[in-house]
Amino acid sequence: MTFGRLIRRAALAGLAAAAVATPALAQKTKLTVYTALENDQLDPFKKAFEADNPTIEIAWVRDSTGVVAAKLMAEKDNPRADIIWGLAASNVGLMASVGMLEPYTPKGAEALKPSFRSGKSPDTWAGMDAYLSVVCFNTAEAAKGKKAKPASWADLTKPEYKDSIVMPNPASSGTGYLTVAAWLQSMGEEAGWKFMDGLHQNIAQYIHSGSAPCVQAAKGERLIGIGLDTRGASEKTKGAPIELILPKEGLGSELEVTAIVKGTKNLEAAKKLADWAVTRKANELYAKTYPIVALPGIVNLPPNYPADIEKAAVKNDVEWMAKNRDRILAEWTKRYDGKSAPKK
């Protein structure tokens, strides 16, 4: 407990006493929101929502996608979250399939792009924004080693990139699985596996996180990282010598979504947040960090994103991903993960 917080507590107590005297001041509803949004997004999101809904106060529980999803699943029998705001659609889809979500179509959801709806009636979740798995290319290291800039996925299998590519391990990272699933869907399974066999020759490491590859590329640990676009863009903004490349065959995308948790004691407040999360105002907020958002007509490319990023996304069937997950991961693990010794 900080001293500052003590003072705040005391001040709050004082305010509470004042509130008793003015009964018009209603008690605020504390809404527990589980999220995997980036840390720096939390404050603006909270402030914007609370400004429009002064009776509700957001309490964030934030961690990486895997941890938040695991926590939600583990709390299934006695949920602590009221609502999910900013978690991958494939994770939330799995929760919908085991009945953990409260079906609710937010007011205004009809306006969203069709691919940002759950397809159920009423909806189980509503889309917010999309992120892509891109190629981050370190131009400084490339100049040192005289390496050419790749333009396609096929380029990445060239021998000149031997041991210089990192990508997330699909068994430990949602982004990793998204990347693999997109290859298999867009190239076809047979060609997809063949491509990965070739890529495997150039992979230095399968990392346990979706954001680490672009960070490693940004810091020159590796020449090329395949991973989250937002991380690549933000590293570039901080001064990293990297370029975000959209391979010409197209790349996989994943949605971040909002969904109400079944059994919440604050259903009304949760619905208010679900409604607010699909408004234009909210979408404009998402657009500050993500180039692709759920409402059509909002174009605001955040700094250091390649143009045309929305067109580069291949059609990604979330349901197909969920259904084939165990099979693909087993095959992937058999092919590439068994070789555990670091390659020379």
Next chain:
Amino acid sequence: MSLAAPIQRVRLSRDDLLMRIGVCVVAVALLVIVGLPLWSLLVKGFEDRDGKFVGLANYIAYFSTPALFASAFNSLYVALVCTLIVVPIAFLYAYALTRAVLPLRWLFQGVALIPIFAPSLLPGLALIYLFGTQGFFKSWLGGGQIYGFEGIVIAQVFYCLPHAMLILVTALATADARLYEAADALGASKLRVFFTVTLPGAKYGVISAALVVFTLVITDFGIAKVIGGNFNVLATDVYKQVIGQQNFSMGAVVGMVLLAPAALAFAVDRFVQRKQVALLTAHAVPLVPRPKLGRDVFYTLLCAVVAAGILLILGMAVWGSFIKYWPYNLELTWANYKFEAFDANGWDSYWNSIVMALGAAAFGTALTFTGAWLAEKTRGFFLLRDLVRLLAFLPMAVPGLVLGLGYIFFFNAAANPLNVIYGTMAILVVNTVAHFYTVGHLTATTALKQIDPEFEAVSASLKVPIWRTFARVTAPICLPSILDVAIYLFVNAMTTVSSVIFLYSPDTKLASVAAVNIEEAGTTAAATALCVVIVATSAAVKALHLLSDRFLLGRLQAWRRR
């Protein structure tokens, strides 16, 4: 010693009764904080994802994956190599601290503890700064790379050294000078004295230290994640199942496989313990090392080399925490210490960590020491005493992820009256104490084993109640070890991540978790900065401890001197 005890039944005295009640209380407490949460997760290994009982199907599926054997082999291999490196170094270092006359002894003692003050993120990040693709000493690796087996070994040796040293210093600190005088008088060679007096006396500590290092390496996930490259180990398999795929059933299966080394460790410990005799008999004369030039120079050099290695890693981290953008902009800046810019909780999480660590130190020290004392000194009552010992051993073998999830399943159950502590600071304290119970228990046991049971026998014959002997004799003798345990819990509470990451709430976020989140967001320098703040805090607490130790030792441990 129990072998020598008379077999005949004695009527239970009031002391026996009290102690047996105490053993029951400790057993129940350990069941609640260790046994039941683990059980509520491990039982999922026999269910499918929808919670239907499927018998051994998950185990069969897991054991038919070829990758398992690679992971299991890698785990055993890396753990064995680390144990073989850490234990001899820790032994020599501890020997130097206790049996040689070192200049700046307090400094060497403090430096060796630094790794324990650091979140496991720190050595990983520092090693990347040092030996990574852009690292200063990359050429030392001769074309190899730090990511993989070598990286894990270096980081684990750094991380495990103080754990082993803590136990070994306890084991070597209490020795009976009369044995050495006798050996000297009989003209025994140095080597012979070492193998017949020193080593047997410290045997229990050596084996405990080896077991602790072995299981620490097997269960640690953080280092393998940051620097392990493609070197798969069992702990990363748990991560893949639990965090990557939210597959608790398979996570539970791997978690169960990981318990095997602990079961083995427990069996070995029981076997060794039976042969351990009290070193510090009531007639003992404490050993005080006397200056001896050759030996002292040798050990000073040895300690200096080890300490330099530790300081190199720490120093790199401190420097890295001031760098603007590694490796392209090496300007220095204070900005990385303005944590509000990287995490909404800012410095609040740091104060939360302090509160949590103080709580864990207070509650944990009381529980581990009393628990160890009751388990050692109660007469008869073998079944429950063994249960306490087993439960004390378990946490060491449990990866934090497994324990954390078990806590959700157990403490969040709607039917559990204890679910009121879910989401509070209390559950973080309890979880941390449970997670680090084993080393505290071993340290306390090692200290207690060296006290002659004659003390109790004399007290009993003088009709002094056992609790008074505990408070007036046992606890003061063991005070240095008690303080060691408290500090150990405090510093681990400051750095722990893997288990509490599932349990913190918006108001109770910890600095160690914040560091991981900041690192994941790509802000390596700020994450390093937060790690440095954590190290500095723990180092300050330890410095206070050393000062108070000197004061307390002066007053309560006067008998140790001649």
